[in-house]
Amino acid sequence: MTFHSMWAELLPVGRSSASGGYRRYAWTGADTDCRTWFREQAEARGLTYEVDRNGNQWAWLGDPAAGDAVVTGSHLDSVPDGGAFDGPLGVVSSFAALDELRARDVTFTKPLALVNFGDEEGARFGLACVGSRLTAGRLTAEQAHRLTDGEGITLPQAMEAAGHDPDAIGADPERLARIGAFVELHVEQGRALDLSGDRVGLASAIWPHGRWRFDFRGEANHAGTTRLDDRRDPMLPYAETVLAARREARLAGAVATFGKISVEPNGVNAIPSLVRGWLDSRAADQATLDTVVAGVEQAARAYAEGHGIDLDVVRESFTPVVEFDHALRDELARILGSDTDLKVPVLGTGAGHDAGILSGTVPTAMLFVRNPTGVSHSPAEFAAEDDCVAGVHALADVLEGLACR
Structure with missing residues (x-):
């Protein structure tokens, strides 16, 4: 499938007809539909699909146990009446980048994984990045079990209702040990790239x-x-x-x-x-x-x-402040710098991400795609399709540089 067709397929899921924004809250029907979409994309490509103990979805090319894997992805949930791009752009782009690499007929020398982290926005239970926090051990199972939504439903109750075992949640060091690098592509939540005239940027740090x-x-x-x-x-x-x-x-x-x-x-x-x-x-x-x-x-x-x-x-x-891995960031700059048609400025961000949560355990980096409005967490959030495609190309170049020969 093309980026355009995948995007069009995901676009209606969880969208409010009244506001035009998205209500894809963790462990609800809309979230389940998004997760079904992810599983179907993985299976259509012959990838090994699995859900980890914390409800995060993984799609593997190669042996998951081999170690030193290159991982990319983001999240599919939303803030209340959020925009279409925050999170989903990174997930859709990860599948599109894999398709492009296969079209290039590259040889993978490391396992590659695509991931959808659960409950990144924290819209339902009030804490952001629950899936990645649990995995990294930055949220204990006991703390997670005490989380409740506005209707008094606990996180364990919501997970169980959605078919996931809440007693299994907790730190997952064995899974993190498989990862050699994590690269998250995300729509920029600001106008730095629009002001500089660049389509794609590279993250330096996340503000505390x-x-x-x-x-x-x-x-x-x-x-x-x-x-x-x-x-x-x-x-x-x-x-x-x-x-x-x-x-x-x-x-x-x-x-x-x-x-x-x-x-x-x-x-x-x-x-x-x-x-x-x-x-x-x-x-x-x-x-x-x-x-x-x-x-x-x-x-x-x-x-x-x-x-x-x-x-x-x-x-x-x-x-706290997250300084992305300097060696990995420099390697991405080197890979992308070989494309003379693509300037890649380095910029900071005030938005939190799963990449920031994982940065204390595995080398992480982020790519940003231009957002001409600078608006995020709103139905007005936007990225032009040619900029999105440029992001896919950049991500494919990065994955090829890190995982292929």
């Missing part, structure tokens, strides 16, 4: 980033009969904290976003008793990130005290 939960606790009361001076309204310090996050991030040259909120009792005519907001913050280095988050928390506590509100702040997840 994390998620913090701010719980503002006040007193529920009647919205129509309670005097303003008698209110303990947690929405007020929350709103001021949102503005403080923007201010602190701008001063530091970082980013900070309150993108998710939960309100109790969530009635139009009721003063809230609880406003819970989640802060996502990222910066080019650890010191800057610490400064931003500390500034936001300090402001939040001052606002909360001024309104008679109790505040709890909990760090729910954190990923």
